[in-house]
Amino acid sequence: AKEQGRNTYQFYTDGMQEREVMRLELEKDLSHALANNEFVLHYQPQLNLNSGEITSVEALIRWQHPRRGLLAPGEFIPLAEESGRITDIGHWVVMAACRQLAAWKDTRFGKLNVAVNLSGRELDDEDLVDRIRDALDAEGIPAARLEVELTEEIFIQNIEHNLDQLSRLHDLGVNLAIDDFGVGYSSLAYLKDFPVDLLKIDRSFITDVTERHDDAVIIRAVINLAHNLGLRVVAEGVETQAQLDFLKDQGCNLVQGYLISRPIPAQELEKALASGALE
Numbered sequence: 001a002k003e004q005g006r007n008t009y010q011f012y013t014d015g016m017q018e019r020e021v022m023r024l025e026l027e028k029d030l031s032h033a034l035a036n037n038e039f040v041l042h043y044q045p046q047l048n049l050n051s052g053e054i055t056s057v058e059a060l061i062r063w064q065h066p067r068r069g070l071l072a073p074g075e076f077i078p079l080a081e082e083s084g085r086i087t088d089i090g091h092w093v094v095m096a097a098c099r100q101l102a103a104w105k106d107t108r109f110g111k112l113n114v115a116v117n118l119s120g121r122e123l124d125d126e127d128l129v130d131r132i133r134d135a136l137d138a139e140g141i142p143a144a145r146l147e148v149e150l151t152e153e154i155f156i157q158n159i160e161h162n163l164d165q166l167s168r169l170h171d172l173g174v175n176l177a178i179d180d181f182g183v184g185y186s187s188l189a190y191l192k193d194f195p196v197d198l199l200k201i202d203r204s205f206i207t208d209v210t211e212r213h214d215d216a217v218i219i220r221a222v223i224n225l226a227h228n229l230g231l232r233v234v235a236e237g238v239e240t241q242a243q244l245d246f247l248k249d250q251g252c253n254l255v256q257g258y259l260i261s262r263p264i265p266a267q268e269l270e271k272a273l274a275s276g277a278l279e
């Protein structure tokens, strides 16, 4: 087998083919990752600008790969979506988030909400809502403590099916957030029909907001639109105090970004919260 491996390597000298070999290898490893318990959630706090407190955290998946180290979701989520493994991975994410909520229950972190990301592909699963309900029930977590973040494409494709899924999820009491708002699609019609609670302004509008008048105008308009529709607004990718000050002036509800904290393991988060470093 070694012999063959070397031949294969020599054969694929061209960069694109090497990438393809790596992709196939990663895909194979991905098929064992759940069973080997190689996924972890890191948590990025969201600062509530009204109370000055951390009231929620976003769970972001990482893969502790046996040879390649800690992989970011961009390196394996697309693969998991293509292969259909995303359904099981997504279920693991929901269960892990609920277990974390249960672990925090009777501690000083007991009021935190946890947000998880779901890709459109995960909504295809007819059992999704039941599985989320079962995970909440198993850990004794009220549904309102869980937020689900979805990007705009799910409001454009499979509309009837997705509306049904999200309505059932919302009826459970789970809060729904639109992720990466503003980069996907121009139509806002879905805001009328879908039961959405939060809107997350994409990082690309925040980055230059203190230098670029047009970004500032867009953010102001989005915050007004969201508030008039009864939605709370989260700004993502906040890296400077000047950005935070602007967003606070505009009445933005929550901010998330490296200024407050990078995504970190639960234990580190607990330490940072306990020391008051994040407020």
Ligand code: C2E
Binding pocket: 044, 059, 060, 061, 072, 073, 074, 077, 090, 093, 116, 117, 118, 119, 149, 179, 180, 236, 237, 238, 239, 256, 257, 258, 259, 263
């Ligand atoms: P996202 O949901 O938009 O998550 C925000 C991403 O921006 C995260 O990258 C986070 O680490 C990064 N970020 C946060 N604050 C800042 C900042 O101030 N500056 C900059 N430059 N970046 C910041 P990450 O963790 O690599 O996640 C990438 C994407 O992978 C996520 O984008 C989400 O779409 C997806 N993802 C993460 N976890 C899951 C999951 O459990 N399931 C699914 N389906 N997708 C996931």
Ligand code: CA
Binding pocket: 058, 117, 149, 179
């Ligand atoms: Ca997100």
Ligand code: CA
Binding pocket: 179, 180, 200, 202, 236
């Ligand atoms: Ca986002």
Ligand code: CA
Binding pocket: 180
């Ligand atoms: Ca994103």
